[in-house]
Amino acid sequence: MFRFAIILTLALAATWWVLSGFTKPLLLTLGGISIAIVLLMSARMRILDRETAPYLTLPQTLAYFGWLFVEIIKANVAVVKAVMSPDLEISPTMTKIPISGKSDLAKTMFANSITLTPGTVAVEMAEDYILVHALLSEMSDPADFEEMSDRSAWAVGEDESNG
Amino acid sequence: MFAQLIMAAEPVVHEAASASVDWSVVWSFIRNVLTVMSLAGGLFFVLAGAVGVIRLPDFYTRLHAAGMTDTLGAELILFGLILQADGWQVIAKLLLVAFFLFVTSPTATHAVAYAAYKAGEKPLLGRWRAPALEDEA
Numbered sequence: 283m284f285r286f287a288i289i290l291t292l293a294l295a296a297t298w299w300v301l302s303g304f305t306k307p308l309l310l311t312l313g314g315i316s317i318a319i320v321l322l323m324s325a326r327m328r329i330l331d332r333e334t335a336p337y338l339t340l341p342q343t344l345a346y347f348g349w350l351f352v353e354i355i356k357a358n359v360a361v362v363k364a365v366m367s368p369d370l371e372i373s374p375t376m377t378k379i380p381i382s383g384k385s386d387l388a389k390t391m392f393a394n395s396i397t398l399t400p401g402t403v404a405v406e407m408a409e410d411y412i413l414v415h416a417l418l419s420e421m422s423d424p425a426d427f428e429e430m431s432d433r434s435a436w437a438v439g440e441d442e443s444n445g
Numbered sequence: 446m447f448a449q450l451i452m453a454a455e456p457v458v459h460e461a462a463s464a465s466v467d468w469s470v471v472w473s474f475i476r477n478v479l480t481v482m483s484l485a486g487g488l489f490f491v492l493a494g495a496v497g498v499i500r501l502p503d504f505y506t507r508l509h510a511a512g513m514t515d516t517l518g519a520e521l522i523l524f525g526l527i528l529q530a531d532g533w534q535v536i537a538k539l540l541l542v543a544f545f546l547f548v549t550s551p552t553a554t555h556a557v558a559y560a561a562y563k564a565g566e567k568p569l570l571g572r573w574r575a576p577a578l579e580d581e582a
Contacts, residue, residue, distance in 0.1 A: 300537045347547070351520075358490060358517040361509055365497035370575035374506055376568060397551035397558075400512040403505065404551075405558045415558065415568060417509040 283330050290324065290335040291317055333387050339439035346437030353430070354399055357421075361400045364418060373419040378411040379427045383435040391434040396427070480525045487521030494518060503569040504561055508554055515550035519543075 298313040324330050332338070364372055379396070383389050393404040393412055401421045406413040416422035490513050497510025523543045530536045562568075 300534065300541065303534045354516050358513055361497070361513055362490070362493045365493060365500060365510055365513075368575075370500055371572070372501070372506060372574075373572045374503075374568060374570055376570065393555065394548070394551040397512070397554050398516060398547065400516060401509050403508050403512070403558050404555050405505075405562045413562075415505045415508075417506055 283325075286330045286332065286335045287321060287325070289337050290330065291321060293335060293337050294320060332385075336387060336438060339437065342439060343437045346433055349433060350395055350398065350430075357399045357401045360421070361417060364401075372417055375416050375419045375422045376405070377414050377416060377422040377424065379414050379424055379431075380411050382428075382431050383438075383440055385438070385440055387438045388435045388440045391438050392431050395430055395434050476528050480528045483521045483525040483528070487518050487523075487525065490514065490516075490518035490521065500575070502573060504566055505558065505568045508558055512550075512554060515546065515554070519546055519550075 294317045295313070298316070302309060302313070304310075321330075324334055336343075364370070381389055381392060383392055389407065393407060396402050396404045396412065396414055401417045403415045404412050405415050414422060414427075494510050494512075494514030497513065498507050501507045501510055520543055523539055523546075527536055527539045530539060
């Protein structure tokens with residue numbers, strides 16, 4: 283827990299510095315006080331854990347966002363083609379996609395990635411599957427989601443073996 | 446913009462004589478071209494999203510069209526702005542905006558879709574195509 287307090291402090295300080303950019307002592311002191319209050323509150327709420335400060339796996343997350351962005355571009359092009367075609371031929375489907383990630387963070391990452399990709403929206407989350415609405419039936423093949431599921435679990439630092 | 450190109454290209458013509466190219470002008474020209482391209486691309490995807498929202502038949506399929514506006518439309522426009530920003534702080538803030546958009550827009554989309562599903566909105570399933578023009582007349 284102490285480790286996450288330090289990580290959270292660094293992240294909050296970086297955010298404060300990026301957003302303000304002032305070096306006046308008064309403003310830096312106010313920033314320090316704000317960080318202290320946030321730390322105290324999150325310690326009292328007992329939420330000082332990996333989900334509050336998921337910055338340890340930031341490099342993986344950024345690498346995953348790079349991969350996800352390529353997927354988003356591909357999906358955007360597919361949806362634009364479908365929407366702009368004169369006869370607007372679509373085949374909406376509802377599919378249950380199994381979740382392999384164990385932690386809430388991995389599940390959230392996976393569901394958000396599905397929704398972020400145009401053409402697929404996560405409609406409902408259950409314990410072991412996500413109900414996904416797809417614009418085109420070829421977008422809803424569960425096999426296509428496996429790679430995204432594995433990669434999003436890796437992005438939040440979830441180990442394949444022990445979950 | 447084209448004046449810049451001419452200004453940037455002119456030293457190249459006389460390169461053998463003077464051998465001096467003002468790279469800052471060349472860079473700002475490239476940057477402007479990239480900005481115009483990404484802003485135009487962003488506008489195209491926002492427009493496509495709007496067209497999709499109008500053309501698609503039901504609630505859930507319209508969500509997909511709105512998703513295009515959220516992702517590539519907004520991100521391309523932000524990328525164009527980043528290219529024009531001066532100072533690391535403006536760039537960092539724009540990157541933060543892009544990141545928050547990445548995290549919050551799917552959450553909002555999911556919240557809306559889940560609410561509709563729970564409220565009993567039935568999705569249109571199976572193959573669908575736009576009715577022919579004479580049917581609507």
